[in-house]
Amino acid sequence: MVTKNNLFHSLLNEAIYHSGQVRSFNAGSVILNINAYIKSIPIVLSGSIKVIKTDEEGQEILLYYIKPGESCIMSFLAGIHNDTSKIKAIVEEDAAILLIPVEKAGAWIREFPEWTDFIFTLYQKRFEELLEVVNAVAFQKLDSRLLQLLHQKASLFHTKEIMVTHQQLADDLGTAREAVSRLLKQMENDKLIALSRNKITLL
Amino acid sequence: MVTKNNLFHSLLNEAIYHSGQVRSFNAGSVILNINAYIKSIPIVLSGSIKVIKTDEEGQEILLYYIKPGESCIMSFLAGIHNDTSKIKAIVEEDAAILLIPVEKAGAWIREFPEWTDFIFTLYQKRFEELLEVVNAVAFQKLDSRLLQLLHQKASLFHTKEIMVTHQQLADDLGTAREAVSRLLKQMENDKLIALSRNKITLL
DNA sequence: TGTCATTTGTGACTTTAGTCACATACAGTG
DNA sequence: CACTGTATGTGACTAAAGTCACAAATGACA
Numbered sequence: 052m053v054t055k056n057n058l059f060h061s062l063l064n065e066a067i068y069h070s071g072q073v074r075s076f077n078a079g080s081v082i083l084n085i086n087a088y089i090k091s092i093p094i095v096l097s098g099s100i101k102v103i104k105t106d107e108e109g110q111e112i113l114l115y116y117i118k119p120g121e122s123c124i125m126s127f128l129a130g131i132h133n134d135t136s137k138i139k140a141i142v143e144e145d146a147a148i149l150l151i152p153v154e155k156a157g158a159w160i161r162e163f164p165e166w167t168d169f170i171f172t173l174y175q176k177r178f179e180e181l182l183e184v185v186n187a188v189a190f191q192k193l194d195s196r197l198l199q200l201l202h203q204k205a206s207l208f209h210t211k212e213i214m215v216t217h218q219q220l221a222d223d224l225g226t227a228r229e230a231v232s233r234l235l236k237q238m239e240n241d242k243l244i245a246l247s248r249n250k251i252t253l254l
Numbered sequence: 255m256v257t258k259n260n261l262f263h264s265l266l267n268e269a270i271y272h273s274g275q276v277r278s279f280n281a282g283s284v285i286l287n288i289n290a291y292i293k294s295i296p297i298v299l300s301g302s303i304k305v306i307k308t309d310e311e312g313q314e315i316l317l318y319y320i321k322p323g324e325s326c327i328m329s330f331l332a333g334i335h336n337d338t339s340k341i342k343a344i345v346e347e348d349a350a351i352l353l354i355p356v357e358k359a360g361a362w363i364r365e366f367p368e369w370t371d372f373i374f375t376l377y378q379k380r381f382e383e384l385l386e387v388v389n390a391v392a393f394q395k396l397d398s399r400l401l402q403l404l405h406q407k408a409s410l411f412h413t414k415e416i417m418v419t420h421q422q423l424a425d426d427l428g429t430a431r432e433a434v435s436r437l438l439k440q441m442e443n444d445k446l447i448a449l450s451r452n453k454i455t456l457l
Numbered sequence: 458t459g460t461c462a463t464t465t466g467t468g469a470c471t472t473t474a475g476t477c478a479c480a481t482a483c484a485g486t487g
Numbered sequence: 488c489a490c491t492g493t494a495t496g497t498g499a500c501t502a503a504a505g506t507c508a509c510a511a512a513t514g515a516c517a
Contacts, residue, residue: 431465433504
């Protein structure tokens with residue numbers, strides 16, 4: 052497991068030990084909301100966080116997951132520029148999160164190359180994930196997006212039995228529940244999945 | 255105008271002066287292609303570059319423009335990680351571009367806080383622009399996306415007379431030319447624009 | 458001025474997904 | 488077991504946009 056003490060090496064870990072604070076959050080907790088000012092950068096130790104973009108009408112779409120050992124890059128960016136968040140972050144699985152004050156996160160850039168590399172690597176990953184979302188929404192049909200989402204959730208939860216409702220899937224995809232239900236039924240007929248209440252099993 | 259010598263202050267400018275190289279590119283030149291390895295980071299001095307995402311079937315969609323004084327953050331990220339580009343960058347208006355070797359761009363992070371800030375600020379901007387693209391593609395209808403694109407181009411070129419074909423607009427939006435033509439006709443009827451061959455005028 | 462490549466206009470049709478309105482099924486609780 | 492809230496299934500319809508197949512207009516230039 053990722054802990055506060057084995058994320059990085061020596062001096063940086065020392066710094067984190069002195070400045071960071073670990074907190075627990077239950078599934079469903081909103082870690083970061085649209086337009087919120089950011090005072091600390093979260094690093095996920097266990098559990099997972101989902102990051103979504105919401106529009107004015109409350110429509111939402113899943114952007115990516117933050118997994119153990121990763122941070123929320125949007126917090127970092129907006130944080131060091133004293134700006135507001137453009138996204139919303141919700142705990143998906145109960146999570147332990149290491150909170151680091153923004154000032155420290157900014158200062159460490161100059162002190163610890165390892166920290167800088169951590170930030171940049173994460174940046175690149177998020178950037179590529181966002182590009183994937185653009186690609187999916189712009190060019191892929193709902194059925195393949197849905198199947199991909201199911202595989203993503205299966206991999207995140209390390210199980211083929213995904214506990215989720217059609218409505219939740221529809222929300223993640225930014226579409227209508229009926230469309231999801233119909234496609235799932237189709238996928239069941241095609242022997243790709245098995246359906247039951249609150250649960251979808253990948254075959 | 256932005257030049258090689260007034261982008262940053264003192265020492266950093268000195269460094270850029272010694273390491274950077276200015277080159278000219280004509281409109282249409284491909285600066286960066288999908289899967290290309292990256293050896294230098296471009297900073298636009300004049301003109302503009304458009305960054306697009308293309309999928310396997312050659313479908314493409316406009317992500318954002320790089321304007322004078324800005325750089326291509328994807329190059330930077332992929333560059334310092336010795337990775338390949340996931341996007342394509344094409345010169346939109348004839349451009350003068352300052353090329354900086356990747357190693358330098360990486361090293362300066364430790365030497366010049368101003369450089370680091372430049373990179374992070376740019377990152378944040380691109381991230382937010384990408385979020386806007388996701389939002390537009392996921393939730394907005396083609397007519398408003400088209401109108402927004404026209405305004406974006408008008409502002410970029412500093413003119414209300416946009417020299418562009420319907421096909422080019424369709425490509426930027428990742429959609430079909432016929433759809434664009436029909437919507438433009440509608441917008442002309444609504445007195446929002448005036449149409450002529452290769453040219454659209456905002457009213 | 459006539460020719461020709463390119464651009465634009467348009468009808469007809471299909472596909473995909475969003476909307477509305479219910480019916481039905483399920484699981485947990487009293 | 489009956490009740491009840493939630494989840495799922497489904498038909499019918501609408502809307503948006505993609506596709507196909509041409510027609511018409513435009514402007515460059517021979």
